[in-house]
Amino acid sequence: MAVAAGAAAVVAVMLAVVRELPSAAGALLTHPGFLAWQTVGVSVVVQALPFLLLGTVLSGAINAFVPSHVLARSLPRRPALAVPVAGVAGAVLPGCECASVPVAGSLIRRGVTSAAALTFLLSAPAVNPVVLTATAMAFPGRPEMVFARFLASLATSMIMGWLWLRFGRAEWLRLPERAAGQHPARGRWAEFRLSFQHDLLHAGGFLVLGALAAATFNVTVPRSVLDTFADSTWTAVVFLALLAIVLSICSEADAFVAASLTGFSPTARLVFMVVGPMVDLKLIALQSGTFGRAFALRFSAATTVTALLCGVLTGWWLL
Amino acid sequence: MQALVLLLTGAALLHISLFTDLYLRYVKEDLRPLLIISAATLTLLGTVAAALDGFPFTKPQAMTVQTADTGHGNDQRQGHAHDHTRAPRVAWLLFAPALLLLLAAPPPLGAYTAARDSRDGGGADTAGPGEDTPPFGPLPDESPARLSLTEFHLRARQQEGRTLRSHPVRMTGLVTPSGDPRSWDLARIVIACCAADSRTVTVRMNGAPTPPADTWVTVTGTLRDNPAGGPRDNRPTLNVSSLRPTPAPPNPYMDSAPPAGSSTAG
Numbered sequence: 007m008a009v010a011a012g013a014a015a016v017v018a019v020m021l022a023v024v025r026e027l028p029s030a031a032g033a034l035l036t037h038p039g040f041l042a043w044q045t046v047g048v049s050v051v052v053q054a055l056p057f058l059l060l061g062t063v064l065s066g067a068i069n070a071f072v073p074s075h076v077l078a079r080s081l082p083r084r085p086a087l088a089v090p091v092a093g094v095a096g097a098v099l100p101g102c103e104c105a106s107v108p109v110a111g112s113l114i115r116r117g118v119t120s121a122a123a124l125t126f127l128l129s130a131p132a133v134n135p136v137v138l139t140a141t142a143m144a145f146p147g148r149p150e151m152v153f154a155r156f157l158a159s160l161a162t163s164m165i166m167g168w169l170w171l172r173f174g175r176a177e178w179l180r181l182p183e184r185a186a187g188q189h190p191a192r193g194r195w196a197e198f199r200l201s202f203q204h205d206l207l208h209a210g211g212f213l214v215l216g217a218l219a220a221a222t223f224n225v226t227v228p229r230s231v232l233d234t235f236a237d238s239t240w241t242a243v244v245f246l247a248l249l250a251i252v253l254s255i256c257s258e259a260d261a262f263v264a265a266s267l268t269g270f271s272p273t274a275r276l277v278f279m280v281v282g283p284m285v286d287l288k289l290i291a292l293q294s295g296t297f298g299r300a301f302a303l304r305f306s307a308a309t310t311v312t313a314l315l316c317g318v319l320t321g322w323w324l325l
Numbered sequence: 326m327q328a329l330v331l332l333l334t335g336a337a338l339l340h341i342s343l344f345t346d347l348y349l350r351y352v353k354e355d356l357r358p359l360l361i362i363s364a365a366t367l368t369l370l371g372t373v374a375a376a377l378d379g380f381p382f383t384k385p386q387a388m389t390v391q392t393a394d395t396g397h398g399n400d401q402r403q404g405h406a407h408d409h410t411r412a413p414r415v416a417w418l419l420f421a422p423a424l425l426l427l428l429a430a431p432p433p434l435g436a437y438t439a440a441r442d443s444r445d446g447g448g449a450d451t452a453g454p455g456e457d458t459p460p461f462g463p464l465p466d467e468s469p470a471r472l473s474l475t476e477f478h479l480r481a482r483q484q485e486g487r488t489l490r491s492h493p494v495r496m497t498g499l500v501t502p503s504g505d506p507r508s509w510d511l512a513r514i515v516i517a518c519c520a521a522d523s524r525t526v527t528v529r530m531n532g533a534p535t536p537p538a539d540t541w542v543t544v545t546g547t548l549r550d551n552p553a554g555g556p557r558d559n560r561p562t563l564n565v566s567s568l569r570p571t572p573a574p575p576n577p578y579m580d581s582a583p584p585a586g587s588s589t590a591g
Binding site for chain 2 (some may be wrong): 010012014015017018019021022038039042044045046047049050051052053055059063120131193199202203204206207208210211212214215216224228253254255256258259260262263266272294313
């Protein structure tokens with residue numbers, strides 16, 4: 007273990023040293039594209055870490071401190087009713103999508119209906135006040151964008167919850183082994199610390215994975231590609247949905263990016279903002295780690311389609 | 326090992342947010358308090374882990390918590406089923422950004438990104454969300470007027486740059502190759518959240534030899550009346566009267582006017 011850590015340190019030092027070498031290898035490693043890739047990857051990680059910490063603190067707290075009966079009573083007993091309540095409850099978790107995955111995982115482990123937890127996972131990054139305020143700031147004088155985003159995101163999260171109720175199977179959710187609930191052998195604080203730490207390291211690793219993927223797309227795909235897709239209605243919508251997945255921008259900032267895509271229709275930009283917080287490379291990586299890869303892919307695909315449809319319908323109605 | 330990862334990540338965040346300004350290369354200024362808090366939390370957690378679990382290797386746990394009733398049919402690690410002392414293997418990846426930030430912090434986005442962003446001639450989106458911008462008043466009295474690139478862009482778009490006509494302006498930006506050897510661009514990279522969502526604002530420069538790419542300069546000049554290039558390229562162009570190198574600003578992604586009192590040598 008120390009050997010591996012030492013090896014990683016050596017690699018990083020090499021990167022620093024090689025930057026000064028005027029050799030061919032040096033040229034490759036100091037290529038501005040490679041440096042830009044590093045910058046983008048690092049910035050995604052740095053931006054997300056505070057929110058990941060928030061999410062894992064909460065998930066650790068839910069795991070260790072919240073008594074079971076409180077959780078059981080906080081949602082309606084019937085799962086079909088718990089879904090919309092969970093969707094609206096997403097407004098209480100501010101911040102980007104990195105926080106919602108650990109929290110949802112923890113809720114499921116503590117016995118909350120998985121449909122409601124999944125609805126919460128989807129709605130929290132999209133309907134919280136921080137994100138809605140950012141959207142209002144990015145589209146000044148156009149409150150219908152904020153309202154449309156809220157509506158489409160809430161609808162998507164609830165539909166996904168109900169779909170899971172109807173079609174989902176428990177064995178699709180592969181939660182890694184974990185002692186659920188409180189242990190008599192360990193104190194509450196030890197339980198909190200250990201589950202917080204475990205979730206944090208687990209999610210942090212997957213965050214780096216997602217960041218690397220997003221950085222690779224960022225550096226290899228030129229922005230001029232965007233303009234080719236702006237014209238046709240349907241291609242624009244699908245294209246922006248895919249772009250949202252690939253760029254993996256935090257939900258507080260995607261409104262500003264959407265606002266800058268002036269060549270695209272308002273509906274296409276709405277779809278960008280609805281899909282982004284629910285499906286992106288970071289999230290797929292995080293969900294794979296928390297719920298298993300098969301689940302993550304199925305869930306992401308279904309969510310993309312649902313979000314696209316809800317976005318288009320809402321945009322057609324309101325925008 | 327868990328303690329090591331936590332401590333290194335905490336140290337890296339402290340390094341870039343508290344002890345230096347390096348965080349500005351990656352995220353916005355207002356994230357700083359959150360970064361410092363996160364760094365403190367990570368360091369605290371790492372210290373506690375080191376003290377209680379052993380450092381650098383975790384002490385063998387005398388108690389392993391077993392709960393046989395949680396059915397895990399698809400669990401392949403039955404041997405140490407609920408032993409939290411083994412770190413998730415994916416956590417190793419966290420070493421990479423932590424060590425990179427501590428030892429060889431990646432540089433801010435520069436001419437490479439700026440040139441790729443605006444290769445297509447800068448279209449409408451390089452001006453930012455300016456569709457609803459209220460009309461600009463006349464430029465302030467000072468000559469040359471100090472502007473940010475964004476403001477210059479927006480003014481140049483409004484009524485064909487009426488407020489800019491024949492009025493010298495001064496701007497600071499990054500030298501970026503434009504794909505045309507006879508000219509170059511002055512660019513500013515702007516971010517909304519982190520360096521992953523960057524946009525570039527560019528103004529074409531005309532009439533001055535190309536400075537080294539990726540350097541910061543302050544230019545003085547006037548808006549060129551007829552935009553250069555073919556019909557596709559409607560980027561505003563500046564006829565440069567003077568330019569001088571400038572130190573790189575601490576926050577490379579904030580598009581602002583050059584400070585008062587900056588004079589151009591000749």
